[in-house]
Amino acid sequence: MNCAICHAGSARETPQSTPVIYAGMPSNTVDLEGFERFIFACASDQRFNAPRVMAEIEAIGGRYDFINRFLLRFYAIPFMRERLLMLKSHFRFAEWEPDAGTGRTDTFNPAKTLLEFPLEKLETRELVGLCDFPSIWMQGLRKQKNLHAHWDGNNSLMEERNKSASFGTGAFPPTIDLKQLARVEQWLLTKEPPKYPFPIDTQLGTQGEKLYAQYCANCHGRNGRDFSGEYVGDVVPIDKIGTDRHRLDSYTEELAVAQNNLYAGYPCRFSHFRKTFGYANLPLDGIWLRAPYLHNGSVPTVRDLLNSSAERPPVFYRGYDVFDQVKVGFVSDVTRFDDEGRSKDEPENPRKYFRFDTQVKPGGATPRDRNEGNSNAGHEGWEYGTMLSDQEKDAIVEYLKTF
Amino acid sequence: MSLQPKTKRILWVSAIVLVVLIALGAWFTLTKFFREEKEVFANEDEHFKYGSLGAEGDRGIPYYLWLVLPRVFPDLMPGPGGYKSLGVVWEEGHEIPVGFSKKVVGFARITNNCAVCHTATYRLREDEVPHVVVAGPAHTNNVQSMLRFLFKAAHDPRFNSDIIMNEIRLVSANNYGNGGLSFIDRQIYHYLLIPFTQKALLQQEKQFTWMERFVTGGKPKPHWAPGRDDAMNLTKYFMTSMPEDDTFGPTDFPSIWNLGIRSGKDNAGKQMLLNWTGDTPAVRSVLIDSALGLGAPARPWFLQRMADLDNYLSNLPPPPWPFGETNPINQQMAGEGQKIYTHDCAACHEPRAEFTNKVIPVTEIKTDPERMYSWSKDAAAEANRRVKQLGIDRPPMVETQNPYGYVSPPLDGIWLRAPYLHNGSVPSLRDLLNPSNERPQTFHRGYDVFDPVKVGFKEPQPRPSGPSGELTQPYFLFDTREKGNGNQGHTYGTQLSNEDKEKLLEYLKTL
Numbered sequence: 001m002n003c004a005i006c007h008a009g010s011a012r013e014t015p016q017s018t019p020v021i022y023a024g025m026p027s028n029t030v031d032l033e034g035f036e037r038f039i040f041a042c043a044s045d046q047r048f049n050a051p052r053v054m055a056e057i058e059a060i061g062g063r064y065d066f067i068n069r070f071l072l073r074f075y076a077i078p079f080m081r082e083r084l085l086m087l088k089s090h091f092r093f094a095e096w097e098p099d100a101g102t103g104r105t106d107t108f109n110p111a112k113t114l115l116e117f118p119l120e121k122l123e124t125r126e127l128v129g130l131c132d133f134p135s136i137w138m139q140g141l142r143k144q145k146n147l148h149a150h151w152d153g154n155n156s157l158m159e160e161r162n163k164s165a166s167f168g169t170g171a172f173p174p175t176i177d178l179k180q181l182a183r184v185e186q187w188l189l190t191k192e193p194p195k196y197p198f199p200i201d202t203q204l205g206t207q208g209e210k211l212y213a214q215y216c217a218n219c220h221g222r223n224g225r226d227f228s229g230e231y232v233g234d235v236v237p238i239d240k241i242g243t244d245r246h247r248l249d250s251y252t253e254e255l256a257v258a259q260n261n262l263y264a265g266y267p268c269r270f271s272h273f274r275k276t277f278g279y280a281n282l283p284l285d286g287i288w289l290r291a292p293y294l295h296n297g298s299v300p301t302v303r304d305l306l307n308s309s310a311e312r313p314p315v316f317y318r319g320y321d322v323f324d325q326v327k328v329g330f331v332s333d334v335t336r337f338d339d340e341g342r343s344k345d346e347p348e349n350p351r352k353y354f355r356f357d358t359q360v361k362p363g364g365a366t367p368r369d370r371n372e373g374n375s376n377a378g379h380e381g382w383e384y385g386t387m388l389s390d391q392e393k394d395a396i397v398e399y400l401k402t403f
Numbered sequence: 404m405s406l407q408p409k410t411k412r413i414l415w416v417s418a419i420v421l422v423v424l425i426a427l428g429a430w431f432t433l434t435k436f437f438r439e440e441k442e443v444f445a446n447e448d449e450h451f452k453y454g455s456l457g458a459e460g461d462r463g464i465p466y467y468l469w470l471v472l473p474r475v476f477p478d479l480m481p482g483p484g485g486y487k488s489l490g491v492v493w494e495e496g497h498e499i500p501v502g503f504s505k506k507v508v509g510f511a512r513i514t515n516n517c518a519v520c521h522t523a524t525y526r527l528r529e530d531e532v533p534h535v536v537v538a539g540p541a542h543t544n545n546v547q548s549m550l551r552f553l554f555k556a557a558h559d560p561r562f563n564s565d566i567i568m569n570e571i572r573l574v575s576a577n578n579y580g581n582g583g584l585s586f587i588d589r590q591i592y593h594y595l596l597i598p599f600t601q602k603a604l605l606q607q608e609k610q611f612t613w614m615e616r617f618v619t620g621g622k623p624k625p626h627w628a629p630g631r632d633d634a635m636n637l638t639k640y641f642m643t644s645m646p647e648d649d650t651f652g653p654t655d656f657p658s659i660w661n662l663g664i665r666s667g668k669d670n671a672g673k674q675m676l677l678n679w680t681g682d683t684p685a686v687r688s689v690l691i692d693s694a695l696g697l698g699a700p701a702r703p704w705f706l707q708r709m710a711d712l713d714n715y716l717s718n719l720p721p722p723p724w725p726f727g728e729t730n731p732i733n734q735q736m737a738g739e740g741q742k743i744y745t746h747d748c749a750a751c752h753e754p755r756a757e758f759t760n761k762v763i764p765v766t767e768i769k770t771d772p773e774r775m776y777s778w779s780k781d782a783a784a785e786a787n788r789r790v791k792q793l794g795i796d797r798p799p800m801v802e803t804q805n806p807y808g809y810v811s812p813p814l815d816g817i818w819l820r821a822p823y824l825h826n827g828s829v830p831s832l833r834d835l836l837n838p839s840n841e842r843p844q845t846f847h848r849g850y851d852v853f854d855p856v857k858v859g860f861k862e863p864q865p866r867p868s869g870p871s872g873e874l875t876q877p878y879f880l881f882d883t884r885e886k887g888n889g890n891q892g893h894t895y896g897t898q899l900s901n902e903d904k905e906k907l908l909e910y911l912k913t914l
Contacts, residue, residue: 096870116474117483124867174576174583237530253532254484257493257500264470264498265575266582271496277530366870 001169003184005030006105006133010321011289011330013198015346019321022194025289026103026133028330029319031354033100036091043084050077093119096366097128098373101354102319104130104297107150108251110168115258127366128373129250132297138285140189141225147233151295152248153280154256157272159185163263164270173263193224193286196401198325208399211392215385219281224403227283237278243378244296246367248279287403291329292318298358298376301329302400306393308386309377317341317353328397435591436509447715448537452518453497455504457705458698462607463512464553465596466505467584471570476556481548482877489552490543490629490849492522492535501535502544510588510596515697517690517712519544520632520656523819525853525860527729533851536722539819540656542630542827542860543849545879550611557604564597613640618649618886625885629849629878631655631827635682635778641696643785652777653887654679655827661815662686663717664754675760679825680775680806682783685798687713692790692800701793721816724912730855732912740910743903747896751811764808770892771826775806814914821859822848828883828890831859832911836904839891847878858908 009028010019042048050073057064057072064072090113093106100106106129113119131151139158148154149161162185166176213222219234221227238245252275259273279295293299300316301324316332320343324331336344341352357371364370380386385396406414444450473485482488491500499505502519506512523539526532556562571592575583584592613636617623627633634654639645657679666686669675677683683692690709699705724732744752751758765772783802790797809825823829830846831854850863865874883890896907 112483115485116477117485118477118480119483120869121483122869124869124872127870172573174572252484254487256495257487257497258485260496261470261498261574265467265584268582269498271498274495275532366872368870 003136003165003169005169006032007136009103009289011323012321013323015322015343015349020197022289024137024188024191024193025135025286028103028133028291029321030133031100031102031319032105033094036094039084040088040091043081043088048077048081050074053077090114093122093127096368097130098368098371099354100130101356103292104132104318105168106130106250107168107247108255111164111259112255114167115255117254117258123249123252124367125246125249126252127250128246130373131247131295132292134282135193135286135290136188137191137193138188138225138283139185139191141227141285142283143189145227145233147227147283148235148276148280150251151279152251152276153233153235153278154251154274154276155272156274159268160270160272163268164259164273167262173266193289193403196288198323198401200401201398204395204398205402206399207392208395208397211385211388211396212399215383215388216284216396221283224283224285224287227285229281231281232283233281235276235278235280241279241378242380243279243294244298244373244375246373247295248277251275284400284403287400288328292316292332292356293329294376294379296374298356298374300332301327303327303393303397304329305379306385306388306396308380309375312358312376314359314376315355315357318356319351319353328401434509435587438507438509440507442504442506451516451537451712451715452494452501452522453499453504454516454708455506455514456516456694456697456699456708457702458514458700459506459508459512460700462698463506463508463514464600465592466511466513467571467575467592468567468597468600469513471567471574472553472556475561475567475570476552476559479552479555479559481545486549489549490541490545491519491549492524492533492541492543494535495532502541510591517659517693520546521659523658524851525725525819526851527726527853527855529852534725536819538660538716538719539658539722539816540630542656542821543851544656545627545629545849546632547614547627550614553604554608554611557601557608562597562601564593567597568593610640613647616647616649618651622886624651625653625882625887626879627653628827628881630822633777634678635680635774635782637696638692638786639778639782642692642789643782645782645785650773650777651887652774653826654774655822655825657812658721658816658820659716660719660721661717661813662713662719664813664815665760666717669755669757669759669761671757673761675755676762676801676810677760679809680778681760681762681801681808681810682778682806683798683800686717688797688800690716691795691797692786695790695793701795706795721914722819724818726853726855733909736906736909737913738910740903740906740908743896743899743907744910747899748814748907752814754813754815758811759813760810762806762808763811766808768809768811768892769894770809770824771828771887771889773887773889774825775808779805814911817914818858818912822846822881823859824890824893826888828881828888830862831857832908833857833904834859835893836896836899836907838894838897842883842890844884844890845880845882847876848881849878858912 004023006027008021008023009025010021012019054073093109093113097106109129143158146156148156149158155161162181166181218229219231221229221232238248256273256275260270262270291301293302293305299305299312304312304327315334317337318332320330320332322331337353338344341355343349343353356374358374358376359371361371367373442454444454473480480488486500487493491502493500499513501522502515504514504516518537520541521538522541523536524533524543526534568589576589577583577585631653633652635652636650665675665677667675674684677686677689683689687709690712694709750756751763753759765775780802783800787799787802821831823832823835829835829842834842834857847863850860852861854861863878865876867873868875882888896904899907
């Protein structure tokens with residue numbers, strides 16, 4: 001895998017149009033956890049043995065010479081199985097937190113397990129670390145302003161954040177291809193988010209621009225290309241921002257200091273990880289493609305985010321890539337999907353989309369049973385624009401399309 | 404007999420080849436095992452926290468081995484987080500905790516320095532990164548568990564080169580010229596450093612058998628607890644060959660800032676004493692003896708470092724009360740409290756006063772006596788002899804009489820020196836002003852959230868852990884009923900009215 005597994009997504013205008021793939025956008029359709037579960041299940045299955053796998057490879061036309069056949073048979077396949085089973089055991093924390101679903105992952109519990117933290121001894125509150133994939137374009141402006149990366153702003157050095165993310169693809173200090181990573185890094189510095197491809201009501205947008213300047217710009221930057229603003233990049237204390245705190249709590253002081261041992265013995269040893277106590281104010285470049293919103297992806301559209309949490313959809317669907325030009329986000333409303341999660345607008349599409357439930361279930365034994373970490377609360381109140389009139393909110397949404 | 408010219412030539416060539424090989428071998432050995440890299444620090448605070456005392460030869464753990472030990476043996480650690488779970492102070496961005504030094508002597512080695520026991524942390528809320536105060540007591544650090552971890556690991560069948568190298572290779576290996584452990588270095592680790600370190604740890608463990616000794620009655624000695632050690636037994640068994648005994652002298656780590664006011668003669672010209680039972684008359688001697696205990700060899704470099712530390716710590720001011728914004732000191736109350744202090748406390752606690760830094764007989768102070776029993780004039784005499792043999796000239800430890808009481812120290816920065824008394828048996832200053840039967844019988848040590856009202860560290864709540872949310876208490880339960888942990892004595896001030904106690908407390912915050 002490479003960066004694009006989590007950072008390339010797609011959007012289409014109608015169910016009939018061909019999806020457009022956008023590099024650098026959050027992978028809105030990818031169920032990374034589903035993929036993990038699938039290969040872990042494969043590794044645990046009795047059919048994952050060298051003769052059987054070799055036979056299947058040959059059945060679909062795979063041909064190997066004697067040496068390669070020998071290597072596959074006695075090394076590669078058994079070794080792969082062993083490694084997968086090891087990873088499966090490492091990733092047992094996924095069974096304690098709600099399903100990630102499409103477009104999300106747990107960022108820092110994998111780091112804990114790979115550093116051999118005894119998972120059963122972790123505090124319960126740090127077990128849910130699910131968060132939305134971010135967009136990764138326009139890194140140059142972020143680097144210039146020294147914006148802290150990650151939802152909780154726990155790292156200030158772009159190159160370090162990138163190497164840290166590379167662990168997720170399995171690239172370890174002795175194996176990582178630093179040249180290729182540097183090349184991607186370089187490209188991302190100036191990579192622009194795609195322009196909004198649908199019509200924009202400029203008059204409404206102009207009205208929204210004023211409201212945006214008044215309500216949003218101090219924390220989110222003047223516009224999609226100018227990240228100046230008094231509080232841009234600052235970490236807002238959790239009690240103030242009020243969003244779901246699980247992702248924040250999943251990152252601990254213990255992990256921060258342990259991560260500073262990563263790349264030990266290399267010139268680029270990590271030294272920028274820190275524990276924070278809130279979530280960071282991010283610039284909104286290309287925000288139209290970054291749905292669903294908030295760090296845990298609990299609010300499906302920009303328009304919903306401008307409502308108070310009581311009015312935000314308690315349940316919606318993730319992973320469908322038809323764009324909603326009115327609310328700005330993807331079509332996600334429960335009325336557009338059947339009970340199994342299939343799109344009603346596309347009867348011939350067999351895919352089941354991910355039903356995202358923001359509500360906590362009382363009484364369960366584990367955070368997973370209680371569905372913790374998916375709350376859509378917070379980022380609300382007059383400072384956040386949720387008290388504005390519907391027309392004013394529409395105006396802000398219209399303006400954000402220009403980002 | 405004369406040799407054929409051809410034989411001669413062969414002999415000459417062989418000799419030259421041999422000399423070259425020996426020279427290469429010597430160069431290799433020198434660079435890989437003995438070459439010292441000079442340490443550079445931004446300032447004295449950093450030097451104190453991360454500087455070496457020169458113990459690499461005796462106690463140095465090869466860096467990469469040290470790094471992966473908690474990953475190979477996570478089950479031998481008290482909790483998640485590697486060394487951090489032992490309560491070490493670890494500043495963000497640093498690759499080693501405070502009190503650890505990483506120095507290259509041939510290869511990078513980890514040793515400890517003064518700061519491992521003498522750097523404090525505090526915070527007002529859990530939602531805050533701890534503040535680090537150099538030379539404060541490391542009340543969170545569980546030193547005994549750290550020792551036991553190393554010894555347990557050394558006994559474990561997983562302590563073998565294959566398993567450990569497997570973990571090291573995940574951390575560091577040569578990445579196409581981008582740094583990392585080279586092939587040769589990995590072989591050195593595999594065949595020399597890992598097995599030798601295991602041997603050295605098992606050897607060192609023998610110096611600690613007294614620690615695991617069962618005292619009379621078949622009970623093990625109590626745990627040192629975070630923020631404490633068995634100070635004079637450590638000294639006794641490192642510096643003398645006295646037979647093992649049943650004594651247990653738990654000692655709260657003291658603050659070591661402002662040593663100047665504890666040094667020399669008092670106002671009346673009487674010698675002031677250091678260490679909890681007045682075992683040593685001079686700051687320099689305490690520093691030297693403590694550092695020798697950490698494995699430092701006595702060489703000129705070491706004595707210079709001791710002189711520098713003496714100078715640095717003698718002039719290091721104590722930290723002022725930092726909670727001015729949230730919990731400001733009531734100046735009026737403090738002013739009235741000062742009168743109480745002058746009347747009731749100053750004779751023993753004002754710097755260079757009549758009884759300050761003198762031994763108060765235990766018959767008077769009545770605090771737990773066990774710490775006294777762990778030291779003796781015979782031990783002092785033998786330790787003095789040993790240090791002299793090492794060629795170190797330092798004012799000798801007191802060898803005229805056995806310990807008979809406890810030293811009353813100055814109270815500079817007393818707010819950060821909780822828990823209180825020599826054995827750290829009273830969690831807060833407010834509790835210390837209560838009679839001993841009203842002081843907490845049990846409390847937890849190692850938690851660094853500060854209680855600005857009682858002046859001490861707060862009592863931590865148990866927290867849900869693991870997927871099932873079972874309530875667990877990660878901090879150390881301290882029981883004053885155990886041997887050496889008694890919280891009795893020092894009843895001064897306990898008869899004051901509550902109002903006067905509050906005033907006195909307010910004044911103590913200003914020190």
